[in-house]
Amino acid sequence: MPKISMTVNSKQVSATVEGRTLLVQLLRDTLRLTGTHVGCDTSQCGACVVHVDGEAVKSCTCLAASCEGAHVTTIEGLAQGGTLHPMQEAFREHHGLQCGYCTPGMIMAAVDLVNRKGFDLDEQLIRSELEGNICRCTGYHNIVKAIAAGAANMSAQPVARAAE
């Protein structure tokens, strides 16, 4: 079984896992970072989105071994020093979550969206960019609002951007 090492939420970790182990299994089962969820088995729902080397990745579709040496950020690593990331804050402020199951993936995807598209996001762009994240509770209405607001707040808080 291969031994792999990577940085997860700024901590150096290593583990010996089966070759078929997925990144999400390493995070959840080995490292007990259970904030990253699994909602499907076809890479559709996005509940498992984390950042690998600064980009959003569906951790259910990625072998842990392929992340050797990578920098991984999960939902648990997004808040810095007890201060919520502006996107986390925006989801709470705008009621962008109900059951909370899709939320970690949504927030990680939303931060990535801002990183890619900037701070000024219109509704149509957010809706089309959320193609890879499914929510069954909210009808997306408040998620769209939260992401637009979170994006604007990220521009005002460069520290939060640097955390990525």
Place this chain on the structure above:
Amino acid sequence: MSANGIGASVRRKEDHRFITGKGSYTDDINREGQTHAYFLRSPHAHALIKRLDVAAARQAPGVVGIFTGDDLAADKVGGLICGWMIHNKDGSPMSAGAHPALAQGKVRYVGDHVAVIIAETYSQAKDAADLVEVDYDVLPACVDLASADSPGQPQIHDNAANNTVYNFHLGDKAATDAAFARAAHVTKLDLVNNRLVPNAMEPRAAIGDYNSGEDAFTLYTTSQNPHVARLILSAFIGLAPEHKLRVIAPDVGGGFGSKIFVYAEETVCVWAAKKVGRPVKWVADRTEEFLCVAHGRDHVTHAEMAMDEKGRILGLRVHTKANLGAYLSTFSSAVPTYLYAPLLSGQYDIPAIYAEVDALYTNTSPVDAYRGAGRPEATFVVERLVEVASRQLGQDPAQFRMRNFVKSWPHQTPVIMMYDAGDYAGTMRKALELADYKNFGKRKRESARKGMLRGIGFSAYIEACGIAPSAAVGSLGAGVGLWESAEVRVNPTGNVEVLTGSHSHGQGHETTFAQLVAGRLGIPIEQVSIVHGDTDKVQFGMGTYGSRSGAVGMSAIVKALDKIEAKAKKVAAFALEASEADIEFKDGRFSVAGTDKSLAFGEVALQAYIAHKFTGAQLEPGLKEGAFYDPTNFTFPAGVHICEVEIDTDTGVTQIAKWTAVDDFGTIINPMIVEGQVHGGIAQGIGQALIENAIYDKEGQLVTASFMDYGMPRAHDLPHLELGFNTTPAPSNPLGIKGCGEAGAIAAPPAVINAITDALGHEEIAMPATPQAVWKAMQKSAMKIAAE
């Protein structure tokens, strides 16, 4: 209104753990020494098991145990139950086939449970399953609902002739026939209510844990109602006495009805935990969820509405076939009967109604309650009929509805329900204004100039929530009472724990319930914790479904708070050396009338516990009260949703251009949360109307068993939503709450289809109105468009 009390959009207390990844869902829980279960499932829709050999699999690496239906039978484990007895027209009881947790000799749908393999890791269990040898004698499958009760169809259960569970009816047939005999106009429709998969984002999961020292079990499970699960697992399936079985439903990632029921998997996990002597964890993958979760809807209906020459509705006649799948799920029998037929009066004053429902077995996944449960199906029938009737009579659909609305309350319908409060015309007027109905024609012309078809559709839904008066549902066949319990524990330092039998799986109870308590006791909301989802903590509860947690669950809390206040006044009287009659409670302080003597709520709590100012003979120490609340009536949320669609004539793609909803939910505790519930409900309703469809092929294979094949609504499928409210408080509960959880899912499908048919100019389209279906339907409209 206080900043955090009733009526305030308080930000949710539960959100912090969810947005930081600290939620605790069942799969996030790991028990020391736990094993992992994998269920070997039937690949056939209908087959006899001729041979089942697990010997080779037992030798596979990591395998801890393999069990089949024979093992459950040997331990006398009971079958899964259906908790609502429905009677046939002739008064005889329904025909329910046996429902073993693991198949005994026969499988009845693809995904049916054949064996469980328990191993050190999930991968090992799954690998070992490949070594189980099963010889099936494949039987013809009965899949098509419309013909499932025809002679010659494969017989699914020996004791249910013609695959018929029951032939139910409700209403007055003779009066309805008489109404049709004198009608000037009759509108007739054949409708299909498409089968849906609930698809809560968290797949179902369970961990069974057995403590041999205590001879007691713990089940962690994705449940909307852990006490009901415990009751069923104990009293009917016989796994353990209630006091030796703790059921914990921790954070649950959505339910929408699908997590009400007791399924095979949690039953087996609890039982197997003792067999293998270690905790047993099972987590569904999404495909298993598609195959085996209880599906929703799936009706075929012929409906007729009779009107006089002015367009006044005289009568309604409905014949529905309801698909219940291969086995009766926990509450499945109630859904197409008492959650359906009593809603067929809609918001209308209809003198005579007669409904017949044939519930049928098919070789498909069981069907049970899904968001709205029966009420969306009823609303679809009524609102399609009303819309089409108005078109056939050349009347404005809004005016036609208003003419026929119930106009005074209480109103007794011919189908059980006593509507107790509402303002249906006022709601319609508000919706018309918000939707800018008067300028619809202009918008339609603008669309036409772009080569698009535009249509507008209404849905004036009603639902029965606040489920339910126990005696009433008992008389209709329910196996349980449907009250709710609450316990308010005030600690010596004045903070408060509220234990509720309701369960939150996204609804925000930890916030709304705390708002009620904080407002009532005059304490900061941070000093209130809501405890739910654990049978060892909460004494009993009926759980969350049917939009009942506000109307029933919060009413129980109100009753407990009444008792807390009464007891606290006695404590305050001793502490303040005053007469109890002189104690007033306001804004969190107990004061003696006409004096400046007072104590804060927290000080009285401390006095209650230190008990220095009264003797045991005068008053019991402590401050903790419980209450059970049994509703006196259903509640009747109602509203009007207006959908405007724009259809691309080249592609058949339907865009929802405008959505207006005006709802009457009675008292609203937290508007932000209520709006969120409406958004989510509408999304599921739009999903049903435009995208979602669970399709079985002729052999009974579910061909839509993944998110790649089943149309789950994405963000770009859904519109911006315009919401309004028109509130009439419910008279049957102390807070005036009616409920809001299901409204959108009930209202939306007919609004969408009415809009699309308005755009098309004919009624021939079924749900889901996919681009392909709409494009085909447009070909029928082509002549009409060319003529224009």
